[in-house]
Amino acid sequence: MDVYERLAQQLDEYSVGFPRTTSGVEMEILKRLFTPQEAELYLNMTLNLESPQEVAERTKLPLKQIKSLLESMYSKGLLFMKEKGEKREYGVVPFMVGFYEFQLKDLDKELAGLFERYFEEAFLKKASQVMPPLRTVPVKRVVETKATVLPYEDLKAIIAQKDKIAVAKCICRVQKGLVGKGCDKPLEVCFSFGSHAEYYVKKGMARYIDQEEALRILSACDEAGLVPQPYNAQNPGGFCNCCGDCCGMLLALKAQPKPSQAVYSNYWAKIDEELCIGCETCLDRCQMEAISMVEDKAKVNLDRCIGCGLCVTTCPTDAASLVLKPPEAQKTPPPTARETMFAMAQLRGKSLIPISFRERS
The missing domain is CATH 3.30.70.20 (Alpha-Beta Plaits)
Structure with a gap:
């Protein structure tokens, strides 16, 4: 089977999936982003972070070649990377939330157009909704006082727990703008925390801010009518402020009858x-x-x-x-992003163990 076909199959295992189209536009996206070698390496990696040495040992490829491929894929937003001292570890990411969002710095009109076609033809209609990767929380403390607001339902409490915060432009509104379908909502509204903030800043997609500025941005988002959507975990790695005109996850939700x-x-x-x-x-x-x-x-x-x-x-x-x-x-989000990924896979009848790994066992 063609390496890109296998890559599409693997991507459909993760998060909300990677639904197919009759036009094949999703394959155009994969071929635009991945070289055949990079696609093959993706298929031989997991969501777990690994060192280049570990990847080289498993794939039986030269360490120098693996390091070069990992850096290339990281630079293109196809992998997550975390630094531990002078060492780097890498792991694969889903299509969404994942390498779609990581195209923020390199997105051009051609790629934006491919994404737009894919969203219209398949993703917004067919992406799994059994457990969305994002959830919705109130914009402010506007809940009736007799109700107890848990910390993970309170945006200010979420921000207060974070010592490393970054803000980036909304990939969805940037992408829509490039195809002439943008809106006038604020752009710099997407937050990331901790190692996710480090990743965004290191790749030049975001800037660090303090808690005070984060709260000011939140207030501006409320004024603009944006919906706060953290990652669907009690300890989210970030959250978006979404509009119903541009944002993929909100559009997919909006298309639901209920x-x-x-x-x-x-x-x-x-x-x-x-x-x-x-x-x-x-x-x-x-x-x-x-x-x-x-x-x-x-x-x-x-x-x-x-x-x-x-x-x-x-x-x-x-x-x-x-x-x-x-x-x-009522629904309680899983404690961590990793547990969310496991829960999503289980509900969809999928596995986080790569297909190639399962075939070998």
Whole structure:
């Protein structure tokens, strides 16, 4: 089987998958990004971080060749890399969240166009929603006071726990802009933490910021009507601030008949009809088209509400609020990103053990 066909198969094992198209545009993307040698090496690596020596020993290839390939793939955003002193370790990443986002610095009009075709033809329709890699949390402390807000549901608490924060431009809005479908929302709004922040900064895709600036950016995102979406783990490596016009994961969620059931969010919006003055501010703010006007009052469609709270923060009469979903509808994210990846694979009937490894055993 062609190495790119095998690569597409392997990518479909990870995260939300790598659905195929009838046009084959996904293969054009892979051939644009990976050389045949790089594709072969990807197939012989795992999500676990490894040293060049470990990769060379397993693949039986010369260490010098492996180092060159790993550095090439890292420079192109096809691998994650973490430095430990003077040593480097590398691991493969999914398509999304993964090397799609890592194209931020090198994205051009041609590649953006290929991504756009892929999203329209397959990814937004067929990518798995059994457990999304991102979840939705309230933009601010806008939850009714009787509800306990857990630290991983509180953006300020998430930021307060991080000592290394970086901010980058939104890959989705950059990509949409290159194909003439961009919007006017802020660009520099995507956060990464810890080793993920180091990766983004080292590759020239982001800059370090302190907690104070991070909170200022969060406030600007709320004003702009962006939905905060951390990675779907209690200790996320970062989070995006997404719009319903450009952002892939939010667009895929928006396309669902009942986004509320697919999203990892524990809240719904509620409108007090007695306080609602029918100003329709919340209609423009809602990225899920979950609010409509009924007899001059805002009404929330709970099947579409993802609990972001954008309708709450600008309601002039405090008619809107967030309330906890019933216990049976609440979802607890896995503790770590690694556990999230395992859970996603299990729910999809996939394995994080590379196909080539399984074939050898």
